[in-house]
Amino acid sequence: MIHWQSFADFLAMGGYAGYVWGSFGATALIMIVEPILVARNRRNTISFLKRQLRAEARAESGAISGNTTV
Amino acid sequence: MNDRFNLYRFAAPAVFYPLAGRLVPWFAGLAAIFGLAGLALGMLVAPTDFQQGEGYRIIFIHVPASWMSMFIYLVMAFWAAIGLAFNTRLSGMMAQALAPTGALMAFLSLWTGALWGKPMWGAWWVWDARLTSELILLFLYIGYLALTAAIDDPRRADKAGGLLLLVGVVNVPIIYFSVKWWNTLHQGASVSLTRSPSMASVMLWGMLLMALCFWMYTIAVALLRVRTILLERERHTDWVKAELTGETR
Numbered sequence: 486m487i488h489w490q491s492f493a494d495f496l497a498m499g500g501y502a503g504y505v506w507g508s509f510g511a512t513a514l515i516m517i518v519e520p521i522l523v524a525r526n527r528r529n530t531i532s533f534l535k536r537q538l539r540a541e542a543r544a545e546s547g548a549i550s551g552n553t554t555v
Numbered sequence: 556m557n558d559r560f561n562l563y564r565f566a567a568p569a570v571f572y573p574l575a576g577r578l579v580p581w582f583a584g585l586a587a588i589f590g591l592a593g594l595a596l597g598m599l600v601a602p603t604d605f606q607q608g609e610g611y612r613i614i615f616i617h618v619p620a621s622w623m624s625m626f627i628y629l630v631m632a633f634w635a636a637i638g639l640a641f642n643t644r645l646s647g648m649m650a651q652a653l654a655p656t657g658a659l660m661a662f663l664s665l666w667t668g669a670l671w672g673k674p675m676w677g678a679w680w681v682w683d684a685r686l687t688s689e690l691i692l693l694f695l696y697i698g699y700l701a702l703t704a705a706i707d708d709p710r711r712a713d714k715a716g717g718l719l720l721l722v723g724v725v726n727v728p729i730i731y732f733s734v735k736w737w738n739t740l741h742q743g744a745s746v747s748l749t750r751s752p753s754m755a756s757v758m759l760w761g762m763l764l765m766a767l768c769f770w771m772y773t774i775a776v777a778l779l780r781v782r783t784i785l786l787e788r789e790r791h792t793d794w795v796k797a798e799l800t801g802e803t804r
Contacts, residue, residue, distance in 0.1 A: 487599050495598075499609030504674050508613045508667040512620070515659050520776055527783040534790055535799050 568645060569794035572785050575778040582775035590768035597761030604758075613671040614758070619766040620663035623773055624692060625727050627657035631699075632724040635717030647713025648788065650720065651703060652781035656773050658696035664689055676740055684733040685741035688726060695723040709788055 489495040498505040597615035604611035631650040638646035668686065669679040680686065699716050706712035729736075734743045789795045 488602055489599070498612065499603065501608060501610035501612075501674060504610055504670045505612050508616055508670045511666050512616045512663055515663060516772060519656065519659060520779070523776055523779050523783070527779065530783050530787055531799065534786060534795070537790070538796060538799055 568785050568789050569792070571645060572782060572794070572798070575782050575785075579775050579778050579782075582771045582778065586768050586771035586775055589764050589771060593761050593764030593768055596757060596764060601757045601761050607675060610671065610674050613667050615761055615765045617664065617667040617671055618762055619769040620660050620667060621689065622766055623769045624657060624660035624664050624689070625730055626770075627653050627660060627773060628692060628695070628720070628727055629724065631657065632720045635713075635720040638713055639717050639721070644710075644788070647709070647717065648781050648784045649777070650699075650713070650716065651784055652777045653773070654696055654700050654703075655780070656776050658693060658700065660769070660773070661689065661693040661696055665693065672740075681740050683740045684737040685730065685739050688730040688733050691726055692730060695719070695726060699723075 496502060496506075593615065597612060601612070603609055631653050634646040634650040634653075637643060638650070665686070668689070672681070673679050699719050702719055703712040703716040706715055733739060734741055786795055786798070
């Protein structure tokens with residue numbers, strides 16, 4: 486069922502190791518890094534928007550308390 | 556009636572956001588399953604090609620990446636057409652969410668093509684119709700991303716980017732039919748590599764499973780990305796505020 490004689494045989498790819506693993510390696514790298522970057526961008530965006538929301542809320546409550554004290 | 560239509564339109568991003576969130580793990584899981592099955596068939600079970608030896612195994616990512624690079628562009632052009640015709644907000648965001656993945660697929664298609672071309676043709680690159688039109692596709696993706704990033708108003712960016720997508724869509728059939736229209740170094744039929752039908756079917760199944768993996772991966776990443784775009788663009792709406800405050804709990 487398995488085509489290869491040994492693991493070394495599999496790694497050698499019949500002499501095409503650099504070409505085959507260069508292709509699969511680049512694809513694996515992209516498919517690992519892209520979701521990580523997308524998830525990180527998502528976390529950064531959420532924390533940025535939360536900070537913005539809190540700042541807006543502070544500005545509003547500050548304006549209201551300022552009005553009541555003066 | 557008019558009220559209900561408006562309500563529906565404004566509710567759509569708020570409805571789509573949680574739906575996309577629920578779908579992401581399913582598509583990611585499907586991508587992993589199809590990917591493992593495709594790699595097992597293509598890298599472990601599939602026999603040696605009678606002409607190209609083991610070097611042909613690059614096909615298991617080269618063809619899926621090339622298919623997806625064209626398919627993603629068509630989907631983006633579809634969303635651009637919907638957005639320009641009906642002025643829907645979500646369509647521009649969908650195109651925006653797909654573009655980086657499409658660019659990466661076009662890059663992978665060229666990268667794996669170069670690594671395949673060197674041992675088989677003796678050249679990393681030739682100015683062949685198939686290769687050149689695929690390179691233009693990569694430039695179209697980069698052009699779309701640069702153009703939409705350069706326009707501050709996202710709705711205007713969507714419109715300008717959408718026009719670029721619709722004009723550029725002419726390139727996709729050129730890529731697809733280039734091997735028929737011109738004498739190219741690039742091989743024509745990629746599916747039947749050998750004469751033996753049993754061998755061809757193992758290779759074909761490996762390739763189709765990898766294509767499904769790339770497809771599911773693209774959907775998962777694009778849905779994850781569109782959720783962030785939705786939050787950014789709808790930040791002044793009540794549902795985004797509720798979403799943000801709900802997550803702090």
